[in-house]
Structures are given as C-alpha cells and as structure tokens.
Amino acid sequence: MKKVLVIMAVALMSALQVSAQNVKVDDKEIVGVWFMESMQWEGEKKVMCGKNTGYIQFKYYGADGEYACAEIAMTNEGKCVVMPHEYGTYSLKDGWYMEMGREPLKDAVILIDKTTYKGTWKTRHDIWKKQANIPEKLRKYIVDCCKFKNTPDDIQQMIKQTMFK
Numbered sequence: 001m002k003k004v005l006v007i008m009a010v011a012l013m014s015a016l017q018v019s020a021q022n023v024k025v026d027d028k029e030i031v032g033v034w035f036m037e038s039m040q041w042e043g044e045k046k047v048m049c050g051k052n053t054g055y056i057q058f059k060y061y062g063a064d065g066e067y068a069c070a071e072i073a074m075t076n077e078g079k080c081v082v083m084p085h086e087y088g089t090y091s092l093k094d095g096w097y098m099e100m101g102r103e104p105l106k107d108a109v110i111l112i113d114k115t116t117y118k119g120t121w122k123t124r125h126d127i128w129k130k131q132a133n134i135p136e137k138l139r140k141y142i143v144d145c146c147k148f149k150n151t152p153d154d155i156q157q158m159i160k161q162t163m164f165k
Helices: 002-021 136-149 153-163
Strands: 032-041 055-061 066-074 080-093 096-099 110-113 116-121 124-131
Touching: 055 136, 066 136, 080 136
Parallel strands: none
Antiparallel strands: 032 055, 032 124, 055 066, 066 080, 080 096, 110 116, 116 124
C-alpha cells in the first residue's frame, strides 16, 4: 500500500511539473527592467550576478520595442559604473526573440513566469529576473547611457577630424 501511495505521489508531482512548464506566459510580460541573475557557459561553473558580486547585467524592454542593455559594476572604491552595451529595438512574438536586427532565435527568451526568463545565447545559459521597483529616474538614466553609446555620424566625423588626424 505504501509503494502504491509513493508511486501515485511521484506521478502527481511529475504531472504538476509538466503542467507548470506548459503555462503560457504572454509575450508582453517581457516589458520592463530585467537583471541577470546568473550565467553559465557550457562546461563551466555558473556565475552569479547581483549585490554580492558587484556586477549586474541590465536589460530594458519597452512596450514600443525599445531595447537597452548595459553592464553595471561596483568599483573597489564603492562607485557604480554604467557600461552601456547597446541600444536599439527588440521583438518577441510567439517565442521568437530578436534584438538589434539580428537573426530571430527561439531559445533566447523563454518566459518561465511573469518575473523570470531563461535564455541561451551561443553556448551561455542565462537566468533573468524582472525588477518591479526600479525608480523611473534610474531606468531612464541607464537607457540614456545606452542611447549615447551610439555616437551620431556628425560627432563621429568631428572626432576623426579633431582627435585622429
């Protein structure tokens, strides 16, 4: 009798796990600010991000397709440094994700629930957590840093003519 109950419990737990994995999360849930929780290159140890490491990756997905990505690090002196990575557009439709006009990928963003997504980029596996309590002023500052990474053509020309002549 105990074996039957154990088998039934295991079967029920498995069924609940499968059903939880099949929960459809609407693509629009991607909108907002996300921090990388961890990343792991295949064959290597998982790297945690956040408060204890002094390193965070930041992504912003706007409702209108706006996209910004930055790294934020804490220096030994306790200063926070924003390192803009890129700014442009993204799309997520029926599980197909595309950013910056690159080729769409099916496994780059898999919404686990409304606050967690996992993804694969090349051979790196990431976990991201949505951040609901980011002050708008901070979000805007980091997104603006990413925007300014894209130096306008006229400024590019001035830099070349003035600094690299």
